[in-house]
Amino acid sequence: MPQVKLTVNGRSTSVDVEGRTLLVELLREKMGLTGTHVGCDTSQCGACVVHVDGVSVKSCSMLALQADGAKVTTIEGLAKADGTLHPMQEMFREHHALQCGFCTPGMVMTAIDMVNSHPDGLTEEQIRHGLEGNLCRCTGYHNIVKAIAAAWPIMHGKRQMATAAE
Amino acid sequence: MNDAPFEGIGASVRRKEDLRFISGRGHYTDDINRAGQLHAVIKRSDRPHARIVSIDTAAAKAAPGVVAVYTGADLERDGIGGLPCGWGIHSKDGSPMKEPPHPVLATGKVRHVGDPIAVVIAETKQQAKDAAELLDINLEDVPAVATINDAIAPGAALVHDDAPGNICYDWHLGDKAAVDAAFARADKTVSLDLTNNRLIPNAMEPRCALGEYDPTTGDYTLTTTSQNPHVIRLLMGAFVLHLPEHKLRVVAPDVGGGFGSKIYHYAEEAIVTWSAGKLGMPVKWTSDRSEAFMSDAHGRDHVSTAEMALDKDGNFLALRVKTLSNMGAYLSTFAPAVPTYLYGTLLAGVYKTPAIYVEVKAIFTNTVPVDAYRGAGRPEAAFLLERLVDTICHDTGHDRVEIRRRNFIPTDAFPYQTPVALQYDSGDYFTTLRKALEHADYAGFEARRKAAAAKGKLRGIGISTYLEACGIAPSKVVGSLGARAGLYEVANVRVHPTGSVSVFTGTHSHGQGHETTFAQLVSDQLGVPISQIDIVHGDTAKIPFGMGTYGSRSLAVGGSAMVKAMDKVIAKGKKIAAHLMEAAVEDIDFKDGKFSVAGTDKAKTLGEIALTAYVPHNYPIEELEPGLDETAFYDPKNFTYPGGCHVAEVEIEADTGVAYVVNFVAVDDVGRVVNPMIVEGQVQGGVAQGIGQALYENAVYDKNGQILSGSFMDYTMPRADNLPNITVGTESTLCTHNPLGAKGCGEVGAIGSPPAVINAVIDALKEYGVRHLDMPASPQKIWSILNANRPPIAAE
Numbered sequence: 001m002p003q004v005k006l007t008v009n010g011r012s013t014s015v016d017v018e019g020r021t022l023l024v025e026l027l028r029e030k031m032g033l034t035g036t037h038v039g040c041d042t043s044q045c046g047a048c049v050v051h052v053d054g055v056s057v058k059s060c061s062m063l064a065l066q067a068d069g070a071k072v073t074t075i076e077g078l079a080k081a082d083g084t085l086h087p088m089q090e091m092f093r094e095h096h097a098l099q100c101g102f103c104t105p106g107m108v109m110t111a112i113d114m115v116n117s118h119p120d121g122l123t124e125e126q127i128r129h130g131l132e133g134n135l136c137r138c139t140g141y142h143n144i145v146k147a148i149a150a151a152w153p154i155m156h157g158k159r160q161m162a163t164a165a166e
Numbered sequence: 167m168n169d170a171p172f173e174g175i176g177a178s179v180r181r182k183e184d185l186r187f188i189s190g191r192g193h194y195t196d197d198i199n200r201a202g203q204l205h206a207v208i209k210r211s212d213r214p215h216a217r218i219v220s221i222d223t224a225a226a227k228a229a230p231g232v233v234a235v236y237t238g239a240d241l242e243r244d245g246i247g248g249l250p251c252g253w254g255i256h257s258k259d260g261s262p263m264k265e266p267p268h269p270v271l272a273t274g275k276v277r278h279v280g281d282p283i284a285v286v287i288a289e290t291k292q293q294a295k296d297a298a299e300l301l302d303i304n305l306e307d308v309p310a311v312a313t314i315n316d317a318i319a320p321g322a323a324l325v326h327d328d329a330p331g332n333i334c335y336d337w338h339l340g341d342k343a344a345v346d347a348a349f350a351r352a353d354k355t356v357s358l359d360l361t362n363n364r365l366i367p368n369a370m371e372p373r374c375a376l377g378e379y380d381p382t383t384g385d386y387t388l389t390t391t392s393q394n395p396h397v398i399r400l401l402m403g404a405f406v407l408h409l410p411e412h413k414l415r416v417v418a419p420d421v422g423g424g425f426g427s428k429i430y431h432y433a434e435e436a437i438v439t440w441s442a443g444k445l446g447m448p449v450k451w452t453s454d455r456s457e458a459f460m461s462d463a464h465g466r467d468h469v470s471t472a473e474m475a476l477d478k479d480g481n482f483l484a485l486r487v488k489t490l491s492n493m494g495a496y497l498s499t500f501a502p503a504v505p506t507y508l509y510g511t512l513l514a515g516v517y518k519t520p521a522i523y524v525e526v527k528a529i530f531t532n533t534v535p536v537d538a539y540r541g542a543g544r545p546e547a548a549f550l551l552e553r554l555v556d557t558i559c560h561d562t563g564h565d566r567v568e569i570r571r572r573n574f575i576p577t578d579a580f581p582y583q584t585p586v587a588l589q590y591d592s593g594d595y596f597t598t599l600r601k602a603l604e605h606a607d608y609a610g611f612e613a614r615r616k617a618a619a620a621k622g623k624l625r626g627i628g629i630s631t632y633l634e635a636c637g638i639a640p641s642k643v644v645g646s647l648g649a650r651a652g653l654y655e656v657a658n659v660r661v662h663p664t665g666s667v668s669v670f671t672g673t674h675s676h677g678q679g680h681e682t683t684f685a686q687l688v689s690d691q692l693g694v695p696i697s698q699i700d701i702v703h704g705d706t707a708k709i710p711f712g713m714g715t716y717g718s719r720s721l722a723v724g725g726s727a728m729v730k731a732m733d734k735v736i737a738k739g740k741k742i743a744a745h746l747m748e749a750a751v752e753d754i755d756f757k758d759g760k761f762s763v764a765g766t767d768k769a770k771t772l773g774e775i776a777l778t779a780y781v782p783h784n785y786p787i788e789e790l791e792p793g794l795d796e797t798a799f800y801d802p803k804n805f806t807y808p809g810g811c812h813v814a815e816v817e818i819e820a821d822t823g824v825a826y827v828v829n830f831v832a833v834d835d836v837g838r839v840v841n842p843m844i845v846e847g848q849v850q851g852g853v854a855q856g857i858g859q860a861l862y863e864n865a866v867y868d869k870n871g872q873i874l875s876g877s878f879m880d881y882t883m884p885r886a887d888n889l890p891n892i893t894v895g896t897e898s899t900l901c902t903h904n905p906l907g908a909k910g911c912g913e914v915g916a917i918g919s920p921p922a923v924i925n926a927v928i929d930a931l932k933e934y935g936v937r938h939l940d941m942p943a944s945p946q947k948i949w950s951i952l953n954a955n956r957p958p959i960a961a962e
Contacts, residue, residue, distance in 0.1 A: 018292070020292070028197075033190070034190075034194075034196075034197035035189070035190015035191065035192075036190070037194070037370075037371070037422075038196075038372075039370045039371065039372065039422075039455065040455035040877070040878050041454045041455045041456055041877075042455065042456075042877045042878050042879050044877075044878035044879060044883075045370065045455070045878060047370060074190065075188075075189065075190030076189065076190045076191070078189075079189060085188065085189070089188040089189065092184070092188050093180055093181070093184040093185070093188055094180065096180075096181065096843050096844065096846075096847050098184060098187055098188065099423070099677035099678070099679070099847060099848075099851060100369070100370065100371065100420075100421065100422045100423040100676055100677030101183070101184075101186075101187025101188075101192050101420065101422065101677070102192075102194065102369075102370040102371040102422025102423060103370045103422075104187050104188060105190050108188065125887075127886070128886040128887040128889075129886075129887050131885070131886035131887070132885050132886065132887055134886070135370060135878070135883050135885065136370065136886075137368055137369055137370050137423050137425070137851075137855070137883070138370075138423055138677045138847075138851045139847060139850060139851050139854070140850040140851050140852075140853060140854030140855075140884075140889055140892055140915075141854070141885075141886040141889055142850045142854075142889075142891055142892050143847060143850070144886070145886065145891075
């Protein structure tokens with residue numbers, strides 16, 4: 001069985017996988033990182049989004065072997081060691097951007113990449129367009145859009161968390 | 167306590183459950199794995215209707231990693247029963263509905279695409295999938311019926327031989343003679359044919375079930391994606407597997423959305439539980455999304471004719487409705503109740519129509535079973551009524567706001583007895599309408615229409631004034647209507663020795679935020695900070711009993727049970743306090759977490775009383791048991807009746823026929839609001855599903871019964887860029903018959919919004935003479951209308 005070596009949430013690891021094993025299966029089934037979810041089988045829903053070398057990727061659309069040598073970050077790897085949440089996590093909570101929580105990990109990972117890749121600003125239209133690949137059935141997206149807009153100035157150092165939360 | 171932030175009833179407290187969800191530390195069923203766990207894959211029918219000629223399992227059984235392969239014959243040999251239906255309906259003539267067997271694994275015939283035929287259990291899911299491909303199943307096609315109209319056609323193929331005409335029941339409600347008489351003397355009658363499109367709920371978490379068996383005790387545990395674990399235990403234990411309750415534990419941990427689709431007892435739950443016992447190993451099944459499309463219960467699917475009789479002033483005299491409702495191939499758990507007691511009874515809506523008569527035929531087809539989906543019957547009633555009212559305006563020239571006001575049940579007429587069985591306790595439809603029109607700037611709409619036209623867009627505005635019945639329901643009433651269960655709720659409030667509180671509720675949270683809302687409720691009544699309160703749900707081993715969460719019942723019914731249990735805690739606490747402070751029980755007051763002696767400064771905290779109750783050294787032990795732990799069952803006195811007004815504004819691109827909702831206002835009367843933030847989120851989510859039904863979503867079968875909308879590539883789920891911001895206002899009158907005054911907020915969004923959107927689309931197309939448009943208002947439908955009658959907009 002081939003072996004994949006990768007760094008997940010800052011820890012290097014090597015795992016034996018079948019050639020057909022998907023990255024999401026590696027994370028959930030071999031590494032116990034069940035925060036990354038599977039909501040469909042056609043790469044439509046985005047519940048499985050993780051970061052591969054800093055870029056958001058649907059981990060159901062990538063073979064585990066393709067992640068060889070990559071740095072992968074999952075939802076479990078966002079908070080600091082002391083438990084401090086990532087600003088995007090904080091804003092999701094603050095703005096009630098989640099209900100059942102199932103799409104949330106993928107939403108948060110997509111949202112972080114979206115904010116990172118728009119250093120000059122992010123309009124509501126851009127946010128809504130950027131969420132096209134992530135389905136949520138609970139919120140109607142209204143509060144997710146608000147949470148991402150609120151996280152942008154914090155992540156780009158333009159605003160402190162406390163004021164953004166007001 | 168005084169410095170603490172207010173976190174009782176009315177505070178938008180941030181949710182307690184969020185921390186685990188935003189950190190990826192939720193525990194959904196598929197996140198749970200057991201040592202030695204095996205994986206089940208279900209082989210499903212790819213044919214809509216066929217005789218099972220033979221099933222050869224030899225090759226599959228011999229495949230690597232395979233532990234077992236079971237078919238319907240194996241289950242029959244073990245005496246496993248079929249899936250039960252929880253609600254019986256009687257036809258007009260008094261005969262019981264046709265209730266054909268619903269085998270866990272198909273025997274004899276398959277009746278819809280997705281009907282389970284066999285289960286393969288292997289060491290890994292991949293091995294089970296590979297082996298399922300090796301099953302040699304010989305099916306002989308027989309003619310199928312995919313739609314209501316095909317199923318009722320003369321000579322149509324029968325889904326079940328013992329249901330002639332494919333009719334499950336032929337039900338009616340109301341006073342036919344009074345309605346006929348009103349139509350005979352009416353100045354005007356308006357008739358409308360309409361369909362309510364079939365939907366697929368698509369909670370984001372696919373269904374999953376994990377069965378376990380302990381041979382040393384004989385105990386079974388099922389962990390499952392359920393909205394009501396006790397109901398699953400009752401149905402599966404008593405009717406399917408014949409296991410007594412004390413040997414069957416059902417756990418519904420974090421559940422990723424339900425919307426009704428996770429109420430029902432599904433075959434896979436029985437399969438994993440039974441096979442875990444056969445094999446002595448844990449067995450897990452997780453649905454693929456493609457499987458979900460053909461095995462989760464679908465929603466809606468009505469074909470109706472509605473007629474209103476009016477006088478010359480536009481007063482509604484009588485309503486006559488004929489509806490055909492698709493049941494699918496088998497009766498899902500609560501399916502028969504949806505188009506009858508959750509639909510026919512709602513046809514008065516917010517109007518004082520004096521006479522109503524409704525006939526409903528439920529029809530079997532070769533499609534996935536249809537059952538309650540967010541709103542369940544009530545969206546169908548609201549869509550029918552609110553489309554009919556706008557059609558009346560179209561035909562007669564009445565103003566759509568004025569005619570609604572004219573026919574509203576007056577605010578001073580409550581309690582109001584409708585002609586279709588329900589008695590509304592409270593409401594104020596004039597205020598919700600007025601506020602919604604204000605928020606939506608209805609008066610300023612014509613300017614926006616002109617501005618849109620200048621950009622080549624057709625803009626329309628639509629309103630819907632709707633009502634629903636929630637908080638299901640008084641057990642005696644629903645029992646008389648065919649429910650095979652009581653519909654009370656249960657709460658156990660346990661005050662621990664040092665004053666923290668655990669509350670065990672029979673309702674279930676799968677996105678609703680109960681761990682926060684209920685904690686606020688308890689904090690408000692007991693004066694304990696919410697950090698000291700845990701809400702426990704979803705485990706039959708921990709919670710005395712419960713009927714679960716659906717029909718917006720959790721706060722109105724489950725919350726009322728909590729209030730009742732807390733009343734008992736306080737009553738007992740007063741006796742303990744009276745003993746400690748040497749006062750009469752009648753002189754003890756309880757407020758803000760303190761028991762005090764009236765007119766003195768003597769007081770004891772709830773924590774002190776709790777400690778005394780568990781360390782009863784100085785205690786009235788002769789009269790009072792130790793402990794502070796009370797349980798209450800609350801049976802509601804009536805349904806609750808949320809209602810309100812939704813206003814949708816749409817723009818249509820004249821070139822493409824694409825309609826967008828550009829503005830949406832919902833003003834709902836949901837009764838007492840505990841957490842406004844959560845209520846707003848519930849309404850927004852419901853509205854999103856309603857806009858989905860109106861513009862995007864459609865479950866489509868071809869004429870042979872093959873499902874065409876079988877994945878997220880084909881079934882249009884609303885996405886972030888399909889939806890507007892949704893303005894939510896609440897305007898409450900209190901429920902008069904439960905201790906909280908709560909009515910329920912989970913479904914209002916999905917009930918009120920579809921007719922508002924379609925009314926807006928038709929308003930946008932009014933220059934084109936459109937009288938009605940069925941959902942979804944797809945670009946193709948709208949483009950066809952625009953191109954059949956081109957183009958007044960260009961001429962402006």
